[in-house]
Amino acid sequence: MQLQGKKIVLGVTGSIAAYKAALLVRLLVKEGAEVQVVMTPSAKEFITPLTLATLSGRGVVSEFFHSADGTWNSHVELGLWADAMIVAPATAATIGKMAGGIADNMLVTTYLSMKAPVFIAPAMDLDMFAHPSTQRNLDILHSYGNHIIEPAAGELASHLCGKGRMEEPHIIVEKLKDFFLADSPLKGKRLLITAGPTYEKIDPVRFIGNYSSGKMGFAIARECALQGADVTLVAGPVALKTPHSSIRRIDVESAQEMCDVATEEFARCDAAVLSAAVADYRPSEQAVQKIKRTADNMRIELSPNPDIAATLGKSKRPSQLLVGFALETDNAEANARLKLQKKNLDFIVLNSLQDEGAGFAVDTNKVTIIDNDSRVEYPLKNKAAVARDIVAHLKKLLLVCLMMFLPSFVDAQELNATVTLNTSKIQGTNTEVFTVLKDGVTEFINNRKWTQYEFEEHERISCNFTFVVDSYSDDGSFVCTLMVQATRPVFGTTYSSVLFKYEDKGIRFKYQPYDRLEFNEDNLDNNLTALIAFYAYMIIGMDFDSMGELAGSEYLNKAQSIAGNAQNLGDSGWRAGSNENNRYTVIDDYMNGAMEPLRRLMYRYHRLGLDTMFKNADGGRKIITSCMDMLKEAYDNRPLAYVTKLFTEYKQDEIVNIYSNKGGAEEKKAVVRILSEINPSQMDAWDSIEKSAL
Numbered sequence: 001m002q003l004q005g006k007k008i009v010l011g012v013t014g015s016i017a018a019y020k021a022a023l024l025v026r027l028l029v030k031e032g033a034e035v036q037v038v039m040t041p042s043a044k045e046f047i048t049p050l051t052l053a054t055l056s057g058r059g060v061v062s063e064f065f066h067s068a069d070g071t072w073n074s075h076v077e078l079g080l081w082a083d084a085m086i087v088a089p090a091t092a093a094t095i096g097k098m099a100g101g102i103a104d105n106m107l108v109t110t111y112l113s114m115k116a117p118v119f120i121a122p123a124m125d126l127d128m129f130a131h132p133s134t135q136r137n138l139d140i141l142h143s144y145g146n147h148i149i150e151p152a153a154g155e156l157a158s159h160l161c162g163k164g165r166m167e168e169p170h171i172i173v174e175k176l177k178d179f180f181l182a183d184s185p186l187k188g189k190r191l192l193i194t195a196g197p198t199y200e201k202i203d204p205v206r207f208i209g210n211y212s213s214g215k216m217g218f219a220i221a222r223e224c225a226l227q228g229a230d231v232t233l234v235a236g237p238v239a240l241k242t243p244h245s246s247i248r249r250i251d252v253e254s255a256q257e258m259c260d261v262a263t264e265e266f267a268r269c270d271a272a273v274l275s276a277a278v279a280d281y282r283p284s285e286q287a288v289q290k291i292k293r294t295a296d297n298m299r300i301e302l303s304p305n306p307d308i309a310a311t312l313g314k315s316k317r318p319s320q321l322l323v324g325f326a327l328e329t330d331n332a333e334a335n336a337r338l339k340l341q342k343k344n345l346d347f348i349v350l351n352s353l354q355d356e357g358a359g360f361a362v363d364t365n366k367v368t369i370i371d372n373d374s375r376v377e378y379p380l381k382n383k384a385a386v387a388r389d390i391v392a393h394l395k396k397l398l399l400v401c402l403m404m405f406l407p408s409f410v411d412a413q414e415l416n417a418t419v420t421l422n423t424s425k426i427q428g429t430n431t432e433v434f435t436v437l438k439d440g441v442t443e444f445i446n447n448r449k450w451t452q453y454e455f456e457e458h459e460r461i462s463c464n465f466t467f468v469v470d471s472y473s474d475d476g477s478f479v480c481t482l483m484v485q486a487t488r489p490v491f492g493t494t495y496s497s498v499l500f501k502y503e504d505k506g507i508r509f510k511y512q513p514y515d516r517l518e519f520n521e522d523n524l525d526n527n528l529t530a531l532i533a534f535y536a537y538m539i540i541g542m543d544f545d546s547m548g549e550l551a552g553s554e555y556l557n558k559a560q561s562i563a564g565n566a567q568n569l570g571d572s573g574w575r576a577g578s579n580e581n582n583r584y585t586v587i588d589d590y591m592n593g594a595m596e597p598l599r600r601l602m603y604r605y606h607r608l609g610l611d612t613m614f615k616n617a618d619g620g621r622k623i624i625t626s627c628m629d630m631l632k633e634a635y636d637n638r639p640l641a642y643v644t645k646l647f648t649e650y651k652q653d654e655i656v657n658i659y660s661n662k663g664g665a666e667e668k669k670a671v672v673r674i675l676s677e678i679n680p681s682q683m684d685a686w687d688s689i690e691k692s693a694l
């Protein structure tokens with residue numbers, strides 16, 4: 001019922017495909033929508049208003065007024081009433097009228113009054129569809145913000161084959177659902193739900209279990225799936241069908257199995273709802289053969305099972321939510337609050353066995369939702385309605401989480417990175433892995449705290465990480481070129497200056513969807529995170545160098561040590577394309593004592609030069625001119641070092657700008673001489689400085 005309560009105006013026009021409108025109405029109604037059919041006069045030749053009125057449960061609108069009593073059908077009211085309008089099938093004639101504003105029937109008039117989004121599903125012969133006139137009209141409608149549901153290719157009423165057949169009703173409904181779901185906070189969220197009891201084996205035919213039916217958890221899973229979430233349902237032994245086709249269900253039996261699966265799944269989830277009634281103990285030993293009856297008393301020794309909620313609570317990231325249940329017989333609320341804290345839950349759903357109609361195996365439940373800031377007691381409801389309440393609370397907290405972890409809302413993290421994955425070089429079959437990798441890397445860079453300092457939003461260092469994928473194979477092996485660029489804002493302007501830019505070729509790493517991207521400084525095995533950490537520290541170090549003289553040492557040292565350690569591991573993933581200009585030499589050069597003039601230059605150039613230029617152009621430029629001497633000094637100290645040349649490469653445009661039509665002839669000459677010596681390959685650019693008029 002994903003369209004529950006949605007009000008849809010369905011415009012039907014005179015096409016052979018009008019018969020499909022009947023199915024469309026049925027599907028919409030089945031999804032919970034209220035449907036008002038508006039027909040053009042010619043549509044009635046193809047399907048009777050009676051059919052559509054019966055299926056929709058509402059009288060069909062077709063005329064401007066009722067001939068019997070002269071009352072008007074208000075297109076304005078329909079335009080305000082609807083949450084969406086679908087025109088299906090839409091003939092070439094109606095499309096033309098809609099594009100041209102020719103309001104000679106009720107359908108086009110309603111369209112012109114429509115305040116809600118409009119979906120148009122064309123249906124016509126292939127030649128008509130391909131005609132520039134139709135295409136132009138569709139372009140016009142598209143430019144008005146209408147959604148065109150492209151017709152499918154196939155056999156047409158004319159027996160010709162081609163594009164023009166109205167898209168199938170179930171696909172139109174899917175598109176509409178997607179549209180409405182795009183607003184849903186659960187859309188695309190990965191949720192883990194545990195449900196049902198666990199069985200703990202005593203022997204091959206006996207177990208310790210409990211009365212949990214799994215109904216509550218299944219209802220929550222269904223509700224989340226209906227709202228567009230990507231649900232993994234880990235179910236103990238229950239007699240329930242999977243409640244929605246999009247749900248991924250994993251059946252388990254024991255607490256240990258449930259714990260293993262849940263722990264693995266949770267790592268890639270945004271939230272988990274733990275509704276399973278997990279056995280706290282299991283028999284210490286499981287008899288291999290059926291235990292025989294004897295005359296004696298029998299004792300079964302029990303060992304504790306893992307507490308799944310507490311396990312996940314420990315590994316929970318700040319951006320993840322964890323929801324638990326408490327089923328209590330006494331001291332209900334106090335016990336529930338204790339569990340909330342002990343298991344590190346974000347909220348807990350309390351159902352007390354003392355409440356009539358609450359608990360196992362029944363179809364109703366009476367819950368109280370408790371979190372650190374609120375407590376809401378709900379009346380007795382059926383489990384589907386309780387699921388809606390629980391999911392509504394989850395959505396509220398997810399939104400808060402989303403706000404907190406949206407890059408622009410992070411207040412303490414240093415890097416503000418945009419990650420791009422360019423796959424144009426390969427014919428990617430598995431696009432999901434690229435999206436997941438991109439999101440994972442983005443979160444890894446932006447949410448990790450790289451220094452001990454608190455950064456304000458406006459102080460965050462902007463950087464781009466662009467991975468150009470050179471090759472990828474199904475086992476998760478990537479070969480990429482990584483382009484890293486970091487910029488710093490120039491005080492008092494909207495201009496950003498490049499701090500560091502580097503193209504790193506031949507990066508090899510392995511990544512399977514949902515691999516956890518975690519960096520541990522003592523363990524560089526995961527070369528992707530180590531590589532990113534290397535660049536993160538390098539960027540932070542250079543940014544600090546630009547803020548205070550040699551202020552970035554701590555972070556540059558970290559970058560150098562990561563590179564050194566990774567190199568010692570002999571991991572092929574750490575070897576860059578060329579031996580001379582690889583990432584080890586970049587950081588080693590930069591940290592070499594002989595390069596100190598270059599590091600001091602970073603501060604002088606940015607903080608003293610660029611930052612003063614906006615109020616004192618000449619003064620700022622002269623400071624930058626003096627930086628060129630420092631650049632030359634570094635170059636003279638180690639002519640083979642790559643970093644001085646690198647600096648001239650990424651600063652080329654900026655430097656040309658600073659001196660074009662500005663500065664004295666002598667000043668320009670001196671600057672050009674230094675730049676040409678360090679980087680003769682960019683002679684043309686340097687020449688342009690000298691040639692520019694004063």
Ligand code: CTP
Binds near residue numbers: 306
């Ligand atoms: N839970 C769990 N793993 C366990 C026990 C419980 O994940 N081994 C979860 C349940 O799914 C529920 C919450 O923890 O969301 C509370 O379950 P409950 O049985 O009430 O809590 P216990 O910690 O077992 O406390 P007690 O049985 O002592 O009341």
